[in-house]
Amino acid sequence: MNDPQSPPERGASSPAPGSRRPGGRTARTRAAVRDAVLTGLAEHGYPALTVEYVAEHSGVHKTTLYRRWGGVESMVADALALAGEDRWTAPDTGSLAGDLRALAREVADSFADPALAAAPTAFVAAAFQSPRAAESLHAFYAERFRRCACVVDRAVARGEAPAGTDAGAVVRAVSAPLFLRLFVTREPVDTRIADQAARTVLAAVEAGAFTSEDAGAPA
Amino acid sequence: MNDPQSPPERGASSPAPGSRRPGGRTARTRAAVRDAVLTGLAEHGYPALTVEYVAEHSGVHKTTLYRRWGGVESMVADALALAGEDRWTAPDTGSLAGDLRALAREVADSFADPALAAAPTAFVAAAFQSPRAAESLHAFYAERFRRCACVVDRAVARGEAPAGTDAGAVVRAVSAPLFLRLFVTREPVDTRIADQAARTVLAAVEAGAFTSEDAGAPA
Numbered sequence: 001m002n003d004p005q006s007p008p009e010r011g012a013s014s015p016a017p018g019s020r021r022p023g024g025r026t027a028r029t030r031a032a033v034r035d036a037v038l039t040g041l042a043e044h045g046y047p048a049l050t051v052e053y054v055a056e057h058s059g060v061h062k063t064t065l066y067r068r069w070g071g072v073e074s075m076v077a078d079a080l081a082l083a084g085e086d087r088w089t090a091p092d093t094g095s096l097a098g099d100l101r102a103l104a105r106e107v108a109d110s111f112a113d114p115a116l117a118a119a120p121t122a123f124v125a126a127a128f129q130s131p132r133a134a135e136s137l138h139a140f141y142a143e144r145f146r147r148c149a150c151v152v153d154r155a156v157a158r159g160e161a162p163a164g165t166d167a168g169a170v171v172r173a174v175s176a177p178l179f180l181r182l183f184v185t186r187e188p189v190d191t192r193i194a195d196q197a198a199r200t201v202l203a204a205v206e207a208g209a210f211t212s213e214d215a216g217a218p219a
Numbered sequence: 220m221n222d223p224q225s226p227p228e229r230g231a232s233s234p235a236p237g238s239r240r241p242g243g244r245t246a247r248t249r250a251a252v253r254d255a256v257l258t259g260l261a262e263h264g265y266p267a268l269t270v271e272y273v274a275e276h277s278g279v280h281k282t283t284l285y286r287r288w289g290g291v292e293s294m295v296a297d298a299l300a301l302a303g304e305d306r307w308t309a310p311d312t313g314s315l316a317g318d319l320r321a322l323a324r325e326v327a328d329s330f331a332d333p334a335l336a337a338a339p340t341a342f343v344a345a346a347f348q349s350p351r352a353a354e355s356l357h358a359f360y361a362e363r364f365r366r367c368a369c370v371v372d373r374a375v376a377r378g379e380a381p382a383g384t385d386a387g388a389v390v391r392a393v394s395a396p397l398f399l400r401l402f403v404t405r406e407p408v409d410t411r412i413a414d415q416a417a418r419t420v421l422a423a424v425e426a427g428a429f430t431s432e433d434a435g436a437p438a
Binding site: 045047048121124125127128129134135137138141142145166169172173175176177179180181183184185186187196197199200201202203204206207208209210 | 264266267340343344346347348353354356357360361364385388391392394395396398399400402403404405406415416418419420421422423425426427428429
């Protein structure tokens with residue numbers, strides 16, 4: 001049934017070079033390059049990432065890398081595109097309180113483990129230096145937050161949130177205090193902080209503060 | 220009246236090298252180095268910042284730079300310490316709603332102007348590469364948020380916020396969605412987004428979600 005010559009149409013969120021998949025070999029090459037990029041970013045950072053490094057650590061020849069990706073910017077962008085192609089779905093605990101808490105704890109947990117935190121941290125750092133990485137990071141999180149919208153849709157259906165609640169703003173607000181601490185103020189993040197973020201966003205949702213009223217009131 | 224030989228005692232927030240000010244010349248040197256560091260960070264980023272660059276752009280001799288700062292990490296840390304020595308105070312509009320909105324708008328406005336945004340963005344980026352820069356950024360924001368606590372104290376006194384409201388969490392929550400967009404998801408920030416952040420945090424404060432209840436409830 002599955003014809004490897006006819007891969008499913010890809011979404012607009014992964015237009016990166018190297019994303020064509022005529023067969024398993026390209027997919028394996030792409031994954032090997034992704035792994036080498038992640039290792040390089042995590043260990044040395046974007047400024048030190050070179051095609052030579054990726055060639056050495058992926059086992060893919062330099063000429064192949066240059067032909068297919070052009071350079072390290074595209075390799076970083078493609079690694080992010082690949083990261084966004086997973087099957088991650090938002091938590092579904094049965095209540096808005098539970099879902100928001102699970103979302104916040106997932107962020108806190110993933111950055112509490114240095115091994116898990118290295119790659120996403122390296123991507124956030126690379127975006128300061130590479131416009132391509134910044135675009136890919138933008139697309140990655142846009143897709144992640146899109147997948148979270150069901151949390152709010154279900155809450156509205158259950159009567160836990162008012163109709164018109166801005167799902168995108170809600171799911172961003174839950175993770176925002178955690179990312180602020182991780183990447184700006186450089187403060188620790190833990191379950192207590194995650195639960196606080198979830199609790200305060202829940203209260204604001206319940207108060208109707210996330211419904212799309214006109215915000216253009218005079219100061 | 221002002222004796223330049225007797226500067227006021229400095230707070231614990233500025234332990235950086237070069238922060239002694241025996242006279243105007245040291246202060247001028249420090250400011251010149253700070254300006255060169257900011258220019259270098261904004262134009263080329265931390266990885267490209269060298270003592271040679273700072274010497275050339277500050278007019279301060281390389282040997283002086285090495286003797287007083289040791290290297291670029293300390294220069295970046297000192298530039299941040301100097302940035303934190305300003306007289307910035309939190310807004311005082313007469314209401315919690317107004318103060319939170321003013322705080323959020325200040326963040327949005329300062330990053331809407333590329334000239335204003337360059338230095339703080341460069342500091343946030345440098346913190347990914349330099350542990351010293353990360354420590355200094357932490358200290359800078361800790362002091363900024365400390366200066367914001369009066370916003371919540373006044374709101375409690377006016378009866379706009381419940382006693383026990385966690386001022387630190389409130390002022391972080393107001394700016395968090397803006398910093399998330401600026402430095403992680405790479406989304407635009409504007410007055411509407413700022414006002415939304417302020418409005419949702421206000422609702423959570425009023426609902427008592429920022430009071431320091433035990434957050435250790437089982438999941």
